[in-house]
Amino acid sequence: MLSYLHGFHAGNFADMHKHAALWLILEHLRKKKKPFCVIDTHAGSGWYDLGSEQAAKTGEWKDGYARAKDGANAPEMLQQFLNYVAAFDPVAKGRDYGVREGDDYQGPFYPGSPFIIRDMLRDEDELVLMELHPREHEMLHHRVKRDARIHLHKRDGYEGVVAMMPPAIRRGLVLMDPSYDVKQDYQKAAKAIREAWEKWPTATFILWYPILLDGFDDDLRKSFSAIKASGGVLCAELATDQGGAKGRMRGTGLLVINPPWQFDQQLGDIGNWLAKTCKLPGPANHQMRWLVPAA
Template sequence: MLSYLHGFHAGNFADMHKHAALWLVLSHLRKKKKPFCVIDTHAGSGWYDLGSDQAAKTGEWKDGYARAKAEPNPPEMLAAFLDHVARFDPVAKGRDYGVREEDAYRGPFYPGSPFIVREMLREEDELILMELHPREHETLHHRVKRDGRIHLHKRDGYEGLVAMMPPVIRRGLVLMDPSYDVKQDYQKAANAVQHAWEKWPNGTFMLWYPILEDGFDGDLRTSFGAIKASGGVLCAELAADQGGAKGRMRGTGLLVINPPWQFDQQLAEIGVWLAKTCKFPGPAQHSINWLVAAQ
């Protein structure tokens, strides 16, 4: 199914948690001179206008990014990410960021994962994007086509990830954040990541998933607990005890294979702060658990 459009949800509490974790991994990769690659399997359209009709319809960013930006004294690494988002202005970049003169932009803007990564790439690094939704792919192509470090593929992210393993640059990250429009996506995601890790055991893999009242996230944790990665497998969840309406998210989760050194401590500090700052269906908590201990 290709009905999901992230423009309705950009900047929500799930993005805050997921993208802060992404920022931590990218910051770690940049510490060494060796090049790195990032593979983003469900890339979306690249960046989002929070003043658009889509964002206004749900208003989710006001309970996520807006609250985090307004609250003083965030953790140091989260503050760096929030400053990056606050400075992000694709209109100022013009055609290089795919801005069309005929389109009306209202702002503020929020970078999706492709543009969070793009801002952290060095000349020798590489970003591989996959997006199957026709309209999202077309928009993303227009926005990244001028950057030679970025390679965009119109293909299924589950199949494409496994087919591309191992990458030419053997240092880097895979980010998978499907829409989970159908329950089969949970098993597809688990299978794809496991098969990709078997071909690239030293890579870092990050899978995002929603925590729902009637969700299947327990199956994901079980599957990832069987992956005996030398760097361990980490589970981080930011969620309220109750989710309100059926089908609505009560939280957000990340499963990370081979996380960087001190990633768990940094994300724990950020997650606790977000639990107090963002708006959830009820009181929220952040948890960090090692499903597989690092060797």
């Protein structure tokens, strides 16, 4: 299965797809004056140095973000996100982003979901982060502790997201992006999302999953097909039929409950462009289908 620490994979083709979808939904939430709440169940360390030893070991970002950044004619909303990433510089932010004097970073940098969300929050909005890994939690705490809009919990995201439902702010998004260290994570993710949705049925939920040669993702799609959300359930996958060794991704998938209006069209354009621009183990394509049609 996959490595737990996201530093090895930051900025890869899966991040491009997942974070573009996140950006679209955050832009939608910002259109209304009412406050919103975002819950990120597997937050990681917040942001990543693409010049680090971890990133250099795999070089995955060179086939994802680097190719997208240099690609031509990106869809408008994706280009906005790429411009944001290109300008993301935690060193320039200093202590507010957890950078201490004497820290040695190489750059360039890539924001994880906590900082993509943080930079899209308004004063009245809130972000709830969960991270169980001790080192990742400690690093994330240092990086977000100065922001009163952010609430960080050291707890299991599968348990925590159900326990916290519904939040005080009844408009928002849940992002679940597990490590999938073991195959049981697929079942845990499906169960947690289902139970959380039952308590907060008006929210948007995003579940990311890797598409592996093993095919564990089949059960996820079947499980989500039983969620009769009024806004529907959308499945979006960027993948290739070819694929590397056991445990290596041949693609990336998103299951989205209650996606906002026109999200499917926008993500469809972005996914098709990424399929032509990023490098996967083989020729890639982007497929979308409604598992549950919107009412």
